[in-house]
Amino acid sequence: MTDMQTLYLLVPLAPLAGAILAGLFGKQIGRAGSHIVTILGVAVAFVASVVIYQDVGAGNTFNGTVYTWMVSGGISFEVGFLIDSLTVMMMLVVTFVSLMVHIYTIGYMSEDPGYQRFFSYISLFTFSMLMLVMSNNFLQLFFGWEAVGLVSYLLIGFWYERPTAIYANMKAFLVNRVGDFGFLLGIGLIAAYTGSLNYAEVFAQADQLAATEMAGTGWPLITAICICLFIGAMGKSAQVPLHVWLPDSMEGPTPISALIHAATMVTAGIFMVARMSPLFELSDGALSFVLVIGATTALFMGFLGIVQNDIKRVVAYSTLSQLGYMTVALGVSAYSAAVFHLMTHAFFKALLFLGAGSVIIGMHHDQDMRNMGGLRKYMPITWITSLLGSLALIGFPLFSGFYSKDSIIEAVHASTIPGAGYALFCVLLGVFVTAFYSFRMYFLVFHGEERFGKAHHAHDAHHGDAHGDDHAHDDHGDHHHGLAPGQKPHESPWVVTLPLVLLAIPSVLIGFFTIEPMLFGEWFKGVIFVGDNHVGLKELEASFHGPVAMAIHGLQTAPFWLAIGGVALSWFFYMKRPDIPAAIQRTFKPIHSLLENKYFFDRFNEIFFAGGARALGKGLWKAGDQGLIDGVAVNGSARLVGWIAQMSRLFQTGHLYQYAFMMIIGVFILLTYWINRG
Amino acid sequence: MTDIPLLSLAIWIPIIGGLLVLATGSDRNAPLARMLAFAVAVAGFVVTIPLYTGFDATTSAMQFVEMTSWVPRFNINYHLGVDGLSVLFVILNAFITILVVMAGWQVIQDKVAQYMAAFLIMSGLMNGIFSALDGVLFYVFFEASLIPLYLVIGIWGGANRVYAAIKFFLYTLLGSLLMLIALLYLFMQSGGSFSILDWHQLPLPIEPQILIFLAFLVAFGVKVPMWPVHTWLPDAHVEAPTGGSVVLAAIGLKLGAYGFLRFSLPIVPDAAQQLAPLMITLSLIAVVYIGFVALVQADMKKLVAYSSISHMGFVTLGFFIFNPLGVEGALVQMISHGFVSGAMFLCIGVLYDRMHSRQIADYGGVVNTMPKFAAFFMLFAMANSGLPATSGFVGEFMVVLGAVQFNFWIGFVAATTLILGAAYSLWMYKRVVFGKVANKHVAELEDINGREFAFLAILAFCVLAMGLYPFPFTEVMHASVNELLRHVAVSKL
Secondary structure, eight states, rough: OOHHHHHHHHHHHHHHHHHHHHHHHHHHHHHHHHHHHHHHHHHHHHHHHHHHHHHHHOOOOEEEEEEEEEEEEEEEEEEEEEEEEHHHHHHHHHHHHHHHHHHHHHTTTTOOHHHHHHHHHHHHHHHHHHHHHHHHBHHHHHHHHHHHHHHHHHHHTTTOOOOOOOOOOOOHHHHHHHHHHHHHHHHHHHHHHHHHHHHOHHHHHHHHTTTOTTTTTBBBBBHHHHHHHHHHHHTTTOOOOTTTTHHHHHGHHHHHHHIIIIIGGGGGHHHHHHHHHHHHTTTTHHHHHHHHHHHHHHHHHHHHHHTTBBBBHHHHHHHHHHHHHHHHHHHHTHHHHHHHHHHHHHHHHHHHHHHHHHHHHTTTTTBBBOOOGGGGGGHHHHHHHHHHHHHHHOOOOOOOHHHHHHHHHHHHHOSSSHHHHHHHHHHHHHHHHHHHHHHHHHHHHSOOOOOOOOOOOOOOOOOOOOOOHHHHHTTTTOOOOOOOOOOOOOOOOHHHHHHHHHHHHHHHHHHHHHHHIIISSTTTTTTTOOOTOOTTTTHHHOOOHHHHHHHHHOOOTTTHHHHHHHHHHHHIIIITTTTHHHHHHHHHHHHHHHTTTTGHHHHHHIIIIIIIHHHHHHIIIIIIIIIIIIIIIIIIHHHHHHHHHHTTTOOOOOHHHHHHHHHHHHHHHHHHHHHOOO | OOOHHHHHHHHHHHHHHHHHHTTOOOOHHHHHHHHHHHHHHHHHHHHHHHHHHHHOOTOOEEEEEEEEEEGGGGGGEEEEEHHHHHHHHHHHHHHHHHHHHHHTTOOOOOSSHHHHHHHHHHHHHHHHHBBOBHHHHHHHHHHTTHHHHHHHHHHHHOTTTHHHHHHHHHHHHHHHHHHHHHHHHHHHHHTOOOHHHHHOOOOOOOHHHHHHHHHHHHHHHHHTOOOOSSSSHHHHHHHSSSHHHHHEEEEEHHHHHHOOOOOOOOHHHHHHHHHHHHHHHHHHHHHHHHHHHHHTTTTHHHHHHHHHHHHHHHHHHHTTTTTTHHHHHHHHHHHHHHHHHHHHHHHHHHHHHHHHBBGGGOOOOOHHOHHHHHHHHHHHHHTTOTTTHHHHHHEEEEHHHHHHHHHHHHHHHHHHHHHHHHHHHHHHHHTTTSSSSSSSHHHTOOOOOOHHHHHHHHHHHHHHHHHHOHHHHHHHHHHHHHHHHHHHHHHOO
């Protein structure tokens, strides 16, 4: 094993070691011990990733097996690493954001009794996510895929006493399992038709797959495979209609909302499709499917962000919408733009979430934006960094989000694949919507009238990030979170604000510095494939004259003015004339209620799927098992026998086992004796 | 290779040891009975270890063969041997016996010696089933193993134990009577041989093949159990004491599945091929129908019992898609199910010992008072829903892959277990473990003690080890599975 290979192993194993130590020996090593070992583990992983990044930059990639998990049916199931430019970019994003979140957690969870458990979980998550991105085969991909789902489940339900949290985590796991169902079938098809689960070996046979029809259906095999795989991505990356778990996942503590449900885990689907570009490129049908799903998510989930009053939920819907943008990019073969947006989004969305968490700390765990306002005076660092994050999110020129989002929009514009027109409409309107809800949040939280500390909070929004020891208070009945009258919010401690600052830097700058190598340079060469029949980023590349020129050009294009329009409208509505939104809400009651109810997805799922499954189960059990099989067949024949037996009851002792035992012993004694005699 | 008759030792150490335990008599000697039973169980496990270490994975031939004439007139032999299909089950069985003795340590205070003896004898008899190569010997062990379990349920069981015990007994006895007829027919046709290996080579026309297949189907299908002859299992589990449930789930259900591999597939391959659609259909019904039924159970043991049936549906599915991934996946699933279902029943037993209730509704918020237990239970619930890195994933993954290879839509239906298994496991977990402390009984719960920690930790280790590195398990199967599939592919007509 070379030094680099040791380093590859170290990247996932260091966080795993931290997780095991903090998880199993949390009591022994204490709170400080737990955060030290886990932070150390993630820091080691980050540093190692930086070294690997430089090594990959020097042209050294790796594709090899760590160990053979199993061999069966002629297929070798392995655990192994593929280290290339795409992997190492993901490794950097994951370990960096994870490190920030680990540090932030020291402040955020300082009073929580589950402190060690929390650190153990987030380190375990880091391990799982690294296994996912570093995999060179579908088995390990699936392992990481489900393992991040498990940790997400554990963390959404971290405060296991809260009914909403343990409902949300089960929902998240089950909805993800629906996606994984498709994913597993996709892997099954790949294994069946290529006899391998190794990426490189599968990609080498991509052309044969494209020329094959699926047995028994006559469908193009490659389309079936890609759509199955993409269904997995729809679950993990929360695309309509499997998006329903993500808003509810906000029940988890805010640090994990930033790490798992914004920056890393939910982008696993995007990463996976980009990784599978040699397959997806061969199926226009699958690409169109991806495109339409992504565009729908981008626009319609954005609308929902407008009506939320919970600060975390606004950010959650914006995440959904941004994931839609990434998916759109995949659909138009602009894989590198999708991954680029994935990266910039990881930074600015983690920043926005952690900023929201800082606000929540300052507000004493009140998450309702209607109780905030004017916080910029009290929380200056949180304010500035959140503003920077919001500008990045809406794609303001020169900010990182501008470069990634504009590239996506340009790629959609250039694309000729079916559905591109609809997608263009969605992503353009989405820019306006994003700007509107982002700055609605910004103005409501940091500007305007100070609405906190009032005796009566608006309380139809649900509770904030309560801490685990809250049940002690709940007995008092009227306990609620938030600031008491006269209390002022305060800036968070340095362990919270430092990550904000460190995340703000890449949120602003990283797009400017990386767009050229990532989108138009050699960085993803040989990793991401774009077929000759797809435009991808080729048109954009032709007109690209450096990031400064792109920003200047951006000022003259529709997305910029749509974003400005969104910001201006939110300023007018929420700063100037707060009566207008209320009036609109009254006037367009049905639309508002449609948005308020999230297009009734949850209600439908609850009634149709959850209720339907329970009713079906009850029906099968009562009618099938108890009625037909036991009632008629088993007990019926027993009664018949019983009736006959009554005739000869006198001869029976009633102890069945005596008969059986006697019978068997008797038979064999007799047989042995009688036969051997002869 | 060694000349020590390892298989005989694996069979007779527990049986003779069990009789010795029985001889300790009344409950005054209960501590002695426990210690002795534990020693016997450990000894029984130790003698099975060379079966793995000395196993030659390159051959499909029977190994550790022992052959002595028993009834010369009818050519009945005491013929033992194991191959890649059976060797792991002998070891698993001996292993589970240790856990069962540990699980009954404090809980069983009544008729201790008899309880321990019943399990030891049952363990020896079941080893006999997995290693018998003579039809009559197999039948004797197969039938005799019913009796200890019948007694365990009938004596140490719950309120409705007599109904459950009789239902269990009659169901399985009726099934095996048909098997006896089939065995006698094969004896006639083979010109007077009870050797299972001879029968493998015996040419048979299709009509008798089908009849024999159906006779075996009833016998083994009841044991598995397959839909629709499964209804004895939930009743038996609910009434059985924890140890009984563990053995029943971990080993008992494997007997029927093993029967398909040792008898149905190789003896009547053409019938197996012809009736495969029927078997696949029944298996898929088990996976889906039973999955839904498991979802709505209010009794934890019933829920896990139904989930067992659903998981066993995967096993029979794997057998009848006739590809290496399917069959090996089914075998892996059987072993894994031994660990996982055993662990699930032990977990429920831990709760039952404290609360004397198995109703999900009586629980809630257990994690607050039993955090260590909650962690173990989480691992096993996840393994039960097939999470990667646990043993529960390996078999399901292989069978789904094998099924997709065979026919996409069969794989499609089978893969729904991913959703259903997670739904019933996690919904139960949520209601029992998560939430606020539901009532004062839950508030008074004490976390697991050292003994409970020990057996749960051992199983947790097994579940994770097999999930992270299944290679050693599948390695011993290849030669035998490939030979079996090659054999099944050749017509006997």
